[in-house]
Amino acid sequence: MEIKITSRQTLNVLLILSWIIFAGLCIEAGGFIANAIFAIANPAVVTRLWQQIDLSALFAYDHGHFFAVTLIMSIVAVMKAWLFFLIIRILHKKDLDMSQPFNKKVRIFIFQLSYVTLVIGLFSWYGVKYTRWMVEQGVSMPDTLYLRLGGADVWLFMAVVLFIIVQIFKRGIEIQSENELTI
Amino acid sequence: MPIIVNLDVMMAKRKMSLNELSEKVGLTLSNLSILKTGKAKAIRFSTLDAICKVLDCQPADILEYREELS
Numbered sequence: 001m002e003i004k005i006t007s008r009q010t011l012n013v014l015l016i017l018s019w020i021i022f023a024g025l026c027i028e029a030g031g032f033i034a035n036a037i038f039a040i041a042n043p044a045v046v047t048r049l050w051q052q053i054d055l056s057a058l059f060a061y062d063h064g065h066f067f068a069v070t071l072i073m074s075i076v077a078v079m080k081a082w083l084f085f086l087i088i089r090i091l092h093k094k095d096l097d098m099s100q101p102f103n104k105k106v107r108i109f110i111f112q113l114s115y116v117t118l119v120i121g122l123f124s125w126y127g128v129k130y131t132r133w134m135v136e137q138g139v140s141m142p143d144t145l146y147l148r149l150g151g152a153d154v155w156l157f158m159a160v161v162l163f164i165i166v167q168i169f170k171r172g173i174e175i176q177s178e179n180e181l182t183i
Numbered sequence: 184m185p186i187i188v189n190l191d192v193m194m195a196k197r198k199m200s201l202n203e204l205s206e207k208v209g210l211t212l213s214n215l216s217i218l219k220t221g222k223a224k225a226i227r228f229s230t231l232d233a234i235c236k237v238l239d240c241q242p243a244d245i246l247e248y249r250e251e252l253s
Contacts, residue, residue, distance in 0.1 A: 181224040183214050 015091040022084040028148065029077035036070040053147060057140040065134060072127040073147055079120045080148075086112055102172035110169060114162035121155030128152055187247040190219045193238050207237045 032053070039059050053073075059066040090096060090109045097103065127149035135141050144150050194204060201219070205212050210230065217223050218230075231242055238245075 178224045181217065181222065183210065183218045183223045183226050183230050 011091060011096060018084050018087045018091065022081060022088055025077060025081035025084060029074060029081050032070060032074045032077055036067065039066065053142055058134065061139045069130060072123055072130065073149065076120055076123045076127065077148060079116055083113065083116045100176065102169060102176040104173065107166060107169045107173060110162055110166050114159050114166060117155055117162060118159035121152050121159055124149045124152035124155055185249055185251050187249050188218060188221050188245060189247055190245055193240055193244055197238050204237060208233045
């Protein structure tokens, strides 16, 4: 018996995956923010909260730098969650019409993805630079991998690729509308 | 658009309704309406051929070039 996988089924699987990733990213972003709040309220608890992102050494060194790093990490985490929220939203709205894929809504969606990806890339890149600078100052810092700031170049590359795809989509929409008005 | 579609003029000459032309040509009413109102971006030769056959006319009777006044 042959099993045919339709695009609708693929999209449903992607929707489930997107939900799982979105939930994970929301927990991650919440964890970073909770860590920062506990650092102010009860610094002793921070070491027991999230072992991998223990920034207690940085907090002891300078509160300002601690909040700057936390802010960058939080922005990156929130933007990643926002990225998947956009994906979930378009899949739920059923805007991905496979019979007419080149529509304005999809173009705006890819355009938003490219911008969010660019912001993630820029903040990640700056965060890595900032963390390295802090290490040079003699502060014990966790690895950028644990701070979820790695792969800035990949995010920037992805933003450029998405932006190119948007331009191709723009032309695709024009061609599709012309085709619709060809009698 | 400097290309004018005179389909309505030709239909009036032949005393043919849009419904009748739609049936004879094999086009939907909405598509024929798009063509008649000049909203169409292009016309297929096969469509033009069918219209000319039904209305017993030449393509030039339906399509006209008029220079745009800027």
